[in-house]
Amino acid sequence: MAQEGAFVVVADLNLASAQATSDAIAAAGQTSVAAQVDVGNSPQVQDVVQKALAHNGRIDVIVNDAAMMTFTPIVAIAEADFFKVLTTNLGSVFFFAKYGAPHMPPGSAFVNVSSVHAFATTLNVVPYASSKGAIEAFTRGFALEMQSRQIRVNAVAPGSVDTPMLWNNPNVKSGVEKPTGAIGKPEDLAAAICFLASDDARFVNGATLLADGGRLAALP
Ligand SMILES: NC(=O)c1ccc[n+]([C@@H]2O[C@H](COP(=O)([O-])OP(=O)(O)OC[C@H]3O[C@@H](n4cnc5c(N)ncnc54)[C@H](O)[C@@H]3O)[C@@H](O)[C@H]2O)c1
Numbered sequence: 001m002a003q004e005g006a007f008v009v010v011a012d013l014n015l016a017s018a019q020a021t022s023d024a025i026a027a028a029g030q031t032s033v034a035a036q037v038d039v040g041n042s043p044q045v046q047d048v049v050q051k052a053l054a055h056n057g058r059i060d061v062i063v064n065d066a067a068m069m070t071f072t073p074i075v076a077i078a079e080a081d082f083f084k085v086l087t088t089n090l091g092s093v094f095f096f097a098k099y100g101a102p103h104m105p106p107g108s109a110f111v112n113v114s115s116v117h118a119f120a121t122t123l124n125v126v127p128y129a130s131s132k133g134a135i136e137a138f139t140r141g142f143a144l145e146m147q148s149r150q151i152r153v154n155a156v157a158p159g160s161v162d163t164p165m166l167w168n169n170p171n172v173k174s175g176v177e178k179p180t181g182a183i184g185k186p187e188d189l190a191a192a193i194c195f196l197a198s199d200d201a202r203f204v205n206g207a208t209l210l211a212d213g214g215r216l217a218a219l220p
Helices: 015-027 042-056 079-103 126-149 170-174 186-197
Strands: 008-012 032-036 061-064 109-113 152-158 208-211
Touching: 008 015, 008 042, 015 032, 032 042, 042 079, 061 079, 061 186, 079 109, 079 126, 109 126, 109 186, 126 152, 152 186, 186 208
Parallel strands: 008 032, 061 109, 109 152, 152 208
Antiparallel strands: none
């Protein structure tokens, strides 16, 4: 986004990591600010929206990327842990839609990050897979609500991507889940997200773009 000329608010629970990304953007000659936010916390989301407005005056693109996973079977998982995944992964999409959209001009866009787990899944990740399936349904419905305001809402569903989420996944570590085929780089997903956010995708709305290097196309 920064390479495309955007002023970027890098918002993450981990402020040090958001700051490192923001510093890298600044070092490349673009503008950015880091912010700490728990995306599953409504007042904190409202604060970060205000922070973005204070820095830039308007919001053109919201990318809902933050997410978490649990690895406990449904009959064993604590209720609070189930709902924490739903609140972090799906509640965040709702909060940024509710509190971000009023400040977005015509031509703006949302990009929500789903997963191949919305289509096919592995053992013990039901909360995560449920949240990603719901994000895609939310994306379709919210796209309809935003159509009259000329704000597009799309999702991208990544396959395996070379980030801590992939390599810290106990199912991947144990071999229960085998990331078959290509492993994407974060830049590969950034390209798909930037496309959906851009005017090049002006006729794409309410859609989920599968960006998985062909993983779901192959029989295991
Ligand atoms: N890496 C993969 O293989 C893969 C595959 C499919 C989908 N995805 C999706 O891609 C997106 C990015 O994942 P990633 O691979 O970079 O994961 P990651 O775990 O490496 O990074 C997730 C980021 O989200 C932040 N975060 C977690 N909870 C938060 C909260 N409550 N508030 C604010 N920030 C919070 C973390 O601090 C971290 O910076 C996620 O939506 C994930 O579900 C990733």
